[in-house]
Amino acid sequence: MKRRVLFVCTANSARSLMAEALLREMAGDQFEVASAGTQPEKPHPMAIQVLEEAGYSVDGLHSKPLADLEGEHWDYVITLCEKASQECGTVCQPAQQIAWDFPDPVPAGRHATFALTLKEIRERIGLFTLVHRKQTGMKPENFDPVSIFKALGDELRLAALMLIREQKKLCVCELTEALDIPQPKASRHLATLRDAGLLDTERQGQWVYYSLSPRLPHWLLRVLDETSEGNPTLIKTELERLAAMTDRPVVRFI
Template identity: 75%
Template structure:
C-alpha cells in the first residue's frame, strides 16, 4: 500500500509543487503525492520550466487549496516554509508532521534561484525516501516456495489470505468478526503471513489494515488466483459475516 504525502507551502506555486513533482518522479511506486497552499495562487512559470528542464513531468500540476485536501487521510504532511508550518498547526491528524524550510524563489524571479531550490528539495526528498525505505523495510523479498507454501498450509491462514485478497484490505477486527475467531489467534496468524512476505500493513489512525504484499512475484500471484478460483467455499461464510457488519471501520482514501 502506498504511503500518502502532502506537501504544503503558502502559495503552492513553486516549492511545494516542485516537491510534489519530484517525489512522484523519484518514488511514485511507493507514494501517492499531492501539494497544497494555505493561500494558493497559480504555478510559477519558472518553477515549471526548471522541472521540465530536469526531465520531470509537469502535466496536471496545479495549485490547490489546503482546505480541500486536509480532511483526506495523509501519512505525512510536509511543510516547506516556516509560515506554512505555523499556519497549518496540526492539520490532517494523525499524519506525521514534518517541517522543512526552503527560501521562496519567487521574489527573485531568477532562473538560477529556482534551479537551486529544485536541487535542494531534490536532495531532501532523496533522504526522505531513503529513511522511509529503511523504516518500512522496503527491500526485495526472496520468496522461498517452501516457506510460502508452509505459511499457506494452515486452513485459517489460507482462508484469511484469500479473504484479504478478495476485499483488498481488512483490519484485525474485521477478520475477527468474519471468522468468529479470537483476536489473539487472528493476529498470530496474520503475523505469520506478514513474516513470509504475503501480507503488508498500513496504519490509518487507530486501525492497521492488511493487504496483499505488492512485492509478491508473478508466479505466486498465479498460485493465489488459481487457489481463489478453486477455494471459494473457504471464505463464503466469512464473506457473509463481513457483509453483515454494521460498524466496519471507515477507510479514508481518495
C-alpha cells in the first residue's frame, strides 16, 4: 500500500508545490502526495516555470488550505519552512512529522533562486525516498528491460539519449535545436527518459543539463555502445544541427 505524504508551507505557492510535483514523479509508485498552505496563495508563475523547464508535470498543481486536508490520514507531514512548522504544531496525528527548512524563493523573484530551490528540494526528496526504501526493506533501484525499451521505443527519445551519450551533457535548448522540436515537447521526452532512470540532471548557472545516469547497468551501456557503433548515421543530422548552433551555452565538466 502506498504511503501518504503531505507537504506544507505557508503560502503553498512555491516550495510545497515543487515538493508535491517532484515526489509524485520521482516515486509516485510508492507514495500518494499532496500539498497545502497555512495561508495559501496562488501558485507562483516562476515555480511552475522551473518545474516545466526541468520536465516535471504541473498538471493539477494548485494551492490548498491546510484545513481542507488535515482531517485525512497521512503517514508523513513534511513542513518546508520554520514558520509552517511552528504553525502546524502536530497536525494530522499520528502522522510522522518531518521539518525541512528551505528559504522562500518568492521575495527574490529571480529565476535562478527558484531553480536552486527546486534542485535542493529534489536532493532532499531523493534522500527521503532512499531512507524510506531502507526502512521498509524495498529493493534498490531496478532497471527493468521492458520499461527501458518502452522509453527508448520513440524516435525522438532514442535520438535524445544518443545525443546526450555522445556529448556527455546537453541542456534543453541544445536538444530542441538538435531535434528541431519545441521546448515543451523536448522536456516531456526528457522527463520520460529521466523517470525510466536513464538520465540525471544538474544545474549550471541558468541551465539544467542532462547526462546519462551513472547508475546505468553494464548490459544497458553495452546496448547503447553497440547501437551507436552499428548505426553511425543515427544522429548525424542532429549532430550537424547542434554544431551549427551559434548561441550554444558553455558547459563546465566537473
